[in-house]
Amino acid sequence: MQRILDPAQIEGLTARSVPRLLAPDPARLYARRAARLRALAAQDSLGGYLGFAAAIAAAQHEAAAAIAPALPDPAALARAREHGMPPLPAQGLARGAEWRAALQCIVGELARSTAFPPAVAAVCARLRDAAPAALEAMATRLLAADGTDPDPAAAPFVAAALQVYWSALAARLDVAAFAPTAPSATCPACGSAPVASIVKSAAPSSGYRYLHCALCATEWHRVRVECTACGATQGVAYQSIEGGPAAIRAESCDGCRRYRKIFYAEHDPEVEPLADDLASIALDLLLADAGFARASANPLLWQPPG
Ligand SMILES: [Zn+2]
Ligand SMILES: [Zn+2]
Known part of the structure; x- marks a missing residue:
């Protein structure tokens, strides 16, 4: 007997054989991101900024190797799974001191470089000397993600350290146990917003679209041609820069x-969601002109002090 399946059923069936959740690999993630940012910096008018972001990512690679935070206890993880809650909530998890060690590593690396404006060294010195309680308050404010950060110059450094901490935790998690049963x-x-999405080109996820977490770098499957902000399937369109790279569009x-931007690894296997998002600001300007707002921010976007 033959059965005819509608496209949603087919997507549901095939999606069962692809991983719903991809855990980050901090040992490779930041080195790869740094290399991508350096390559993009070499060919872009934003080169200086991308070079700065590359230095942050390279420092994150060092920091990721230096910390080994512990997961919440098994009972807490089981409770999260039972209630369908993120097991490592950006807001609410009792952070270990390891993230501050990661921050000191990152500002130490950046302060050693003479390639950046004096404002960078000044922010590094300020963060190096800040009291732990002040740093914790900054982290809590940043993780609230309500767009009211009063210290935008320090934000990328703090965000970078929190990324290292959360990706280290997510890498230790049994992610399959937390795969969402509905589009998320x-x-x-960790409950954070994605920075962008990527359509993979390598098995077993080839052709499938994943959202890339801005904080912990976990990736989760989401069907294509569906608004990743509100879930709508009608009125979704793809915009790109005329004559620009085929691997980058805005959905x-x-x-x-x-x-949100969507990247296509089949057109460029080196594409990296956070790095390529930073490097494609022309596309943000195009979308802003057309009256669209970014669904969520890029944590490494640095705003120099006043
Ligand atoms: Zn996450
Ligand atoms: Zn929408």
Whole structure:
């Protein structure tokens, strides 16, 4: 007997054979991101900024090798799984001191470089000398992600350290146990917003779209041609820069008037969601002109002091 399946059923069936969740690998993630940022910096008018972001990513690689934070206890993980909650919530997890060790490693590395404006060294010195309680308050404010950070100059450094900490935890997690059973707009591991999405080109995820967590770098499957902000399937359109790279588009939604970028590894296997998002600001300007708002921020975007 033959059965005819509609496209949603087919997607549901095939998606069962692809991983719903991909855990980060901090030992490779930051080195790869740094290399990508350096390559993008060499060919871009934003080169100086991308070079700075590359130095942050390279420092994150050092920091990731230096810390080994412990997961929440098994009972807490089981409770999260039972209630369908992220086991490593960006807001609410009792952070270990390891993230501050990662921060000191990152500002130490950046302070050693003479390639950046004096404002960078000044922020590094300020963070190096800050009291732990002040740093914890900065982290809590940043993780609230409400767009009211009063210290934007320090934010990328603090965000970079928190990324190292959360990706180290997510890498230790049994991610399969936390795969979402319904389409999720936020990271199943830590509850943060994705920075962008990527369509993979390598087995077993080839052709499938994943959202990339801005904090812990966990990736989770989400069907294509669906607004990743509001879930709408109608009114989703793809915009790109004329004559620009085929690997980069913005997926915009007429319903909620928001967009996120989507990267296609089949067109460029080196594409990296956070790095390529930073390097494609021209696309952000195009979407802003068309009246669309970014669905969520890039944590490494640095705003120099006043
Ligand atoms: Zn996450
Ligand atoms: Zn939408």
